[in-house]
Amino acid sequence: MLQLEKGKYFGIQNKAIHLDNLIITDTEYTHDKVDWHTHQNPYFTFLLTGSMQETNKKESYECSAGTLLFHNWQDAHCNIKHPGYTRGFHIELEQDFFDKYQLPLSQMEGSLKLYNPVFKLLFRSMYMETKYTAGIELLSIRESLFKVLGMLVNEKHRETARQPAWVKKIKEVLNGSDIFVLSWDTLASIAQVHPVHLSRCFPKYFNTTVGDYLKKLRIEQAAGLLTKADVSLTQVSYECGFADQSHFIRSFKQAVGVTPLQYRKIITAR
Known part of the structure; x- marks a missing residue:
């Protein structure tokens, strides 16, 4: 089976940044189909635009813009790219990154599809850093990676332990399509727990509060809509449940690091 060398992906590499034990790439996927393969190092893929089908030894799933994946180095997978322009942002971590910072790579074996908007917005922010930051160190990217990896390790610990039924x-519900009509009482009713208990225990399993989680989901939806040139900023703001456009712009910049208009210009550039 083919194993790709570090920093190599199937497609056209638009940009590559080598930082000690990190390799950061922006790649346009040009192959309609990619056969089974592995990579030399573990890495994250954040799908910026387009869509594809990802298959590993355990499962197959559809990936659209905004999908975040983690692949360990030994994880074999294959891909089918759907028609259209498709681009991915990769952060590859060499083995000495895990050794240096004493991170347990063994606890993140296999392929993971990450749904939590906290993770996704951190990757959107890291991508923006590669576009705007001139300093080669890009310290904020390392800081964001530490946050992601720390939360991932905690999630793996929680998954191996016994979780309350309401968490599932x-x-x-939160990974569904109708999250923007959810109320606090509705969530508590679905979980079949007291609202106070939900408020107190939610951060333990979701890495943030209920309110912040829902806010980040709205921003995630907005980021996806911003890739569509025919959707105005006003419409994006309205469809994602923001009170007004100024609130939307302020919230988006706080989460992603740039304004919605700046994000649209970068993400749609070819």
């Missing part, structure tokens, strides 16, 4: 119910 809430995850299914």
Whole structure:
């Protein structure tokens, strides 16, 4: 089976940044189909635009813009790219990154599809850093990676432990398509727990509060809509449930690091 060398992906590499034990790339996917392969190092893929089908030894799933994946180095997978322009942002971590910072790579084996908007917005912010930051160190990228990896390790610990039944119910609802009509009482009713208990325990399993989670989901949806040139900023703001456009712009910049208009210009550039 083919194993790709570090920093190599199938497609056209638009940009590559080598930082000690990190390799950061922006790649346009040009192959309609990619056969089974592995990579030399573990890495994250954040799908910036387009869509594809990802298959590993355990499962197959559809990936659209905004999908975040983690692949360990030994994880074999294959891909089918759907028609259209498709681009991915990769952060590859060499083994000495895990050794240096004493991170347990063994606890993140296999392929993971990450749904939490906290993770996704950190990757959107890191991508913006590669576009705007001139300093080669890009310290904020390392800081964001530490946050992601720390939360991932905690999630793996929680998954191996016994989780309350309401956690699975809430995850299914939050990963659905109708999250913007959810109320606090509705979530508590779905979880079948007291609202106070939900408020107190939610951060333990979702890495943030209920309110912040829902806010980040709205920003994630907005980021996806911003890739569509025919959708105005006003329409994006309205469809994602923001009170007004100024609130939308302020919230988006705080989460991603740039304004919605700046983000649209960068993400749609070819």
